[in-house]
Amino acid sequence: MTKRQPLIAGNWKMNNNHFEAIALVQKLAFALKDKDYDNAEVVVLPPFTDLRSVQTLVDGDKLRIGFGAQDISAHDKGAYTGEISGPMLAKLECSYVLVGHSERREYHNEDDAVVNSKVKAAFKHGIAPILCVGEGLEVRKAGQQVEHVLSQLDGALKEIPAEQAEKIVIAYEPVWAIGTGEVATPEDAQEVCAAIRVRLAELYSSEVSGAVRVLYGGSVKGDNAGDIMAKDDVDGALVGGASLKADEFAKIIRFNENG
Numbered sequence: 263m264t265k266r267q268p269l270i271a272g273n274w275k276m277n278n279n280h281f282e283a284i285a286l287v288q289k290l291a292f293a294l295k296d297k298d299y300d301n302a303e304v305v306v307l308p309p310f311t312d313l314r315s316v317q318t319l320v321d322g323d324k325l326r327i328g329f330g331a332q333d334i335s336a337h338d339k340g341a342y343t344g345e346i347s348g349p350m351l352a353k354l355e356c357s358y359v360l361v362g363h364s365e366r367r368e369y370h371n372e373d374d375a376v377v378n379s380k381v382k383a384a385f386k387h388g389i390a391p392i393l394c395v396g397e398g399l400e401v402r403k404a405g406q407q408v409e410h411v412l413s414q415l416d417g418a419l420k421e422i423p424a425e426q427a428e429k430i431v432i433a434y435e436p437v438w439a440i441g442t443g444e445v446a447t448p449e450d451a452q453e454v455c456a457a458i459r460v461r462l463a464e465l466y467s468s469e470v471s472g473a474v475r476v477l478y479g480g481s482v483k484g485d486n487a488g489d490i491m492a493k494d495d496v497d498g499a500l501v502g503g504a505s506l507k508a509d510e511f512a513k514i515i516r517f518n519e520n521g
């Protein structure tokens with residue numbers, strides 16, 4: 263099986279205006295050494311209003327920092343006030359887009375059908391979706407986390423062909439670990455990430471399941487990243503709060519040097 267390149271992605275959520283975005287990406291570029299880029303692919307996911315500034319900086323200074331958006335419309339164009347389309351994101355050279363984040367599911371009522379239509383929209387325009395899945399506390403307490411996550415996965419991947427599925431990134435983000443400081447144990451993360459990989463093999467093939475990167479997200483910091491990513495089926499991290507501090511995010515990118 264080919265080795266999957268670790269991916270560390272920073273979901274800035276609704277933080278940083280476009281000036282602050284430039285400053286943060288510059289600080290991150292200063293904090294990273296050449297060898298850090300060999301360690302992991304580095305990606306930031308700023309708000310829409312920052313994307314043009316980040317693109318100009320990354321492009322102009324030839325930074326090895328990728329970027330993407332936090333949401334995508336299911337539609338290509340038209341009367342959808344407030345939405346941002348796949349063609350717009352593709353024109354800005356976004357490589358990635360978050361789809362199905364628990365905050366979108368919760369505050370914007372995005373169900374599996376909506377998530378599925380956004381995954382399709384991303385692929386249609388050559389953008390790799392970072393599909394977020396994860397259970398809430400009640401589901402975890404009932405021990406139903408694997409079933410819950412696999413059902414979200416099945417819903418999101420409906421009618422997605424293998425050639426596209428192998429390019430998806432999946433982020434397992436237990437809702438109870440997001441922004442709470444309560445990180446999942448490496449064993450908890452491994453259990454669900456491994457189950458995701460098995461389901462990808464069932465839905466597609468062992469080639470697809472071996473190629474897809476499965477990330478963990480939820481209170482990842484510099485000093486817990488290494489233990490989680492040491493697990494076989496965890497290929498990186500989707501980082502919220504800690505991605506807003508360049509030094510802390512750089513420490514996560516150097517995950518295998520911290521302990």
Ligand SMILES: O=C(CO)COP(=O)(O)O
Pocket residue numbers: 273363435439440441442443479480481482500501502503504
């Ligand atoms: O939701 C997250 C990333 O998408 C995780 O957020 P925190 O790292 O702040 O817990």
